[in-house]
Amino acid sequence: MPAGEPSASRSMESHDLFSDGPVVLIVWRHAPGWPVEMATPNITELLGYQPSELLAPSFRFRDIIHPDDLFLLEKEVRSHLASKAPQFERVYRIRSKNGVYRWIRDDNRPVYGPTGFVERIRAWIWDYTPLKQAEAELARQRSRLEEVQSLARLGHWEANLLTGNLWWSETIYDIFGQDPRTFTPSVEAFNQALHPEDVPLVRESEARAMETGRHDIEHRIILPTGEVRWVHELATSEKDEQGRLVRLMGTIQDITERKQAGLALAESSCHTQAILDNVIDGIITIDQERIVTSLNRAAERIFGYSAEEVLGQNVNMLMPEPYHSEHDGYVTTYMKTGATKIIGIGREVEAQRKNGEVFPMELAVSEITRNSAKMFIGVVRDITERKRMERMKNEFVATVSHELRTPLTSISGPIGLLLGGALGEIPEAARRMLEVAHKNSQRLGALINDLLDMEKIAAGKMCFEIRTQEATPLVEQAIQLGQPQADLRRVILALGRRGEGTLIRVDGQRLLQVLTNFLSNAVKFTPKEGTVRVDVLEHEDMVRIQVNDDGPGIPKDFQERIFEKFSQADSSTTRAQSGTGLGLAIAKELTEKMGGRIGFKSEEGRGATFYVDLPRMKKET
Amino acid sequence: MRTLQKILYVEDEPDIQAVARVALEMVGGFTLEICSSGQEALESAKVFHPDLILLDVMMPGMDGLTTMRKLRDQPGMAAVPMVFMTAKVQPEEVQEYLAQGAKGVIAKPFDPMKLSEEVRAIWEQDHG
Numbered sequence: 001m002p003a004g005e006p007s008a009s010r011s012m013e014s015h016d017l018f019s020d021g022p023v024v025l026i027v028w029r030h031a032p033g034w035p036v037e038m039a040t041p042n043i044t045e046l047l048g049y050q051p052s053e054l055l056a057p058s059f060r061f062r063d064i065i066h067p068d069d070l071f072l073l074e075k076e077v078r079s080h081l082a083s084k085a086p087q088f089e090r091v092y093r094i095r096s097k098n099g100v101y102r103w104i105r106d107d108n109r110p111v112y113g114p115t116g117f118v119e120r121i122r123a124w125i126w127d128y129t130p131l132k133q134a135e136a137e138l139a140r141q142r143s144r145l146e147e148v149q150s151l152a153r154l155g156h157w158e159a160n161l162l163t164g165n166l167w168w169s170e171t172i173y174d175i176f177g178q179d180p181r182t183f184t185p186s187v188e189a190f191n192q193a194l195h196p197e198d199v200p201l202v203r204e205s206e207a208r209a210m211e212t213g214r215h216d217i218e219h220r221i222i223l224p225t226g227e228v229r230w231v232h233e234l235a236t237s238e239k240d241e242q243g244r245l246v247r248l249m250g251t252i253q254d255i256t257e258r259k260q261a262g263l264a265l266a267e268s269s270c271h272t273q274a275i276l277d278n279v280i281d282g283i284i285t286i287d288q289e290r291i292v293t294s295l296n297r298a299a300e301r302i303f304g305y306s307a308e309e310v311l312g313q314n315v316n317m318l319m320p321e322p323y324h325s326e327h328d329g330y331v332t333t334y335m336k337t338g339a340t341k342i343i344g345i346g347r348e349v350e351a352q353r354k355n356g357e358v359f360p361m362e363l364a365v366s367e368i369t370r371n372s373a374k375m376f377i378g379v380v381r382d383i384t385e386r387k388r389m390e391r392m393k394n395e396f397v398a399t400v401s402h403e404l405r406t407p408l409t410s411i412s413g414p415i416g417l418l419l420g421g422a423l424g425e426i427p428e429a430a431r432r433m434l435e436v437a438h439k440n441s442q443r444l445g446a447l448i449n450d451l452l453d454m455e456k457i458a459a460g461k462m463c464f465e466i467r468t469q470e471a472t473p474l475v476e477q478a479i480q481l482g483q484p485q486a487d488l489r490r491v492i493l494a495l496g497r498r499g500e501g502t503l504i505r506v507d508g509q510r511l512l513q514v515l516t517n518f519l520s521n522a523v524k525f526t527p528k529e530g531t532v533r534v535d536v537l538e539h540e541d542m543v544r545i546q547v548n549d550d551g552p553g554i555p556k557d558f559q560e561r562i563f564e565k566f567s568q569a570d571s572s573t574t575r576a577q578s579g580t581g582l583g584l585a586i587a588k589e590l591t592e593k594m595g596g597r598i599g600f601k602s603e604e605g606r607g608a609t610f611y612v613d614l615p616r617m618k619k620e621t
Numbered sequence: 622m623r624t625l626q627k628i629l630y631v632e633d634e635p636d637i638q639a640v641a642r643v644a645l646e647m648v649g650g651f652t653l654e655i656c657s658s659g660q661e662a663l664e665s666a667k668v669f670h671p672d673l674i675l676l677d678v679m680m681p682g683m684d685g686l687t688t689m690r691k692l693r694d695q696p697g698m699a700a701v702p703m704v705f706m707t708a709k710v711q712p713e714e715v716q717e718y719l720a721q722g723a724k725g726v727i728a729k730p731f732d733p734m735k736l737s738e739e740v741r742a743i744w745e746q747d748h749g
Contacts, residue, residue, distance in 0.1 A: 398709060401708065401709075402679055402709050404708075405730055406634055406729065407636075409637050409730040410634065410636035410637055411730075412730045413644070413730065413733045414639075414733075416733040417644060417648070417733045417734065419734075420648070422648045422733070423647070452711070
């Protein structure tokens, strides 16, 4: 178009290739405001303006350019024209007729006049909005990816093997503690960051990757600050059509936290295992199929098997017959009905070592649920040695009691014969001395019996035949047994409240032992011709049998020790009142073993009341 | 009913032998033969023909239970009641003596004035 010929009509008439299609041709004069000289009709399609509107003298193209883009645009134009550029491109926004800004791109060709000045500019412009939107979307996606990678502490990298170019995503810089503005990634830089101890590991994985095409390794890196981080690297390669390796791509994830948590967990589990391995008791776990799932060192030692020999096997391999065959049945029954002889109870059982030896073992089983499956934990203790000690102790006690009784027989026998007149009359003074000797040999005999009782109770070997029975006949029997001693001191034994029909659950013989001890004490401490009264009462939900005397009562400072072994109020009492000092201690043990309580009430100088409270049974209807 | 007259007593302790001799001969009026070991008793029983045998349990050499079994195997001894007189009188021990065939158990230390009565009671129970 020749210069200086502004003509809308001419442009309208000249239908050339640009009058329609996506590219609009505009010509404007290089003058303030950039007045438009010509526009192809398809401008209407692009911006909504009629070409005639643009050609109006009042219209200035500059006015519809987005204010944010204008400054840059003007600067660009000045710079291009100053450098006499034959062509330049721009991207900017124009306000279309409906007020909406559209991105456009133009290709400008300045037209120079004969004097060398720019007269006008021809521009081909087209709609750049979709591309611009795609660009923005891409940028958004990239930033989202960076964000996700940064959150996941996961970066990615690419190496172009043809150019030797290595590219890192932002997160990798972050993981390696490097600044993207100053640091250039390189294989050397990566190798330098590798933890020296992990170098062989990484090289090995890389060598493997040459064959498998896949690099997958966890290793440590050292940051410029000296900080050590754990990373997980995954990489793969790309080949071209000729099968040449052209590109490597991979991810690096910072797994320091997970690794530390894992290491802490491993450490804690190691710690737990160390404890389990160092306890003296064997610990064995089995699943509901009775398969051994774990056992500690002590269990290996006790049974003589190594863990490998037992793990995965049925636990009955550790049991002798008949338990070996019956065990599956116990567990099945338990799973079905919950009936158990052992869970939560603990008991002595027989077990079998690898060498076939059967040995006594204490077993406690507890049940836990893991991953919704039942699991049983058995704690076992080899009690062979304890049993042997028990046997030795029993033998010792039996021997000692025999060894004590034999000379006692030789002492009490002759005294008994002399006092009984078997060897003729003896003088009164001698008789009194013999009576002292007789009384004390009797006491020694009682002491031996009490010691044996104490030992049996302590060893848990005293058997109790506990059954439900009436209290009254037992009390009557106790009174009968105490009568001779009471007669000697002319003390009256009275049965007050009889509690007729009251049922208790006791071992009758043991209760008699307790009651005769009460009566014997009461008679001893009651003044001559005094009264000892026995009552059977209901006390709370128990049955109380009490023995009351008119004696001096129990000194306050002795009350605390009264049920202790070998305790007697004072030496003078000891002398006057023979006794072993074990009677009440035994009575207390016996009572408690029968599920009862023992106690007393006393005020010094006002007698004493000893009682046992025993489990009461409901009368049968 | 046959009366109890001849008692064979097997006891290794001389002091207790002495007490038992007074208790059974002087107080009880029995004819007593005392042996100091099971072995001696096996010999003595053949000639003494006791009506009843009293045995200690713990004795050097042959113990009371073995002595009882061997005595019983001798001709004419099967029906002779055997009674243990011992300091080993824990309930399970007493059960064992009776299970082995003893007719009674007398605990040591015994009351020498009542020993004869006790022995006689056991005899009567056995022959009752």
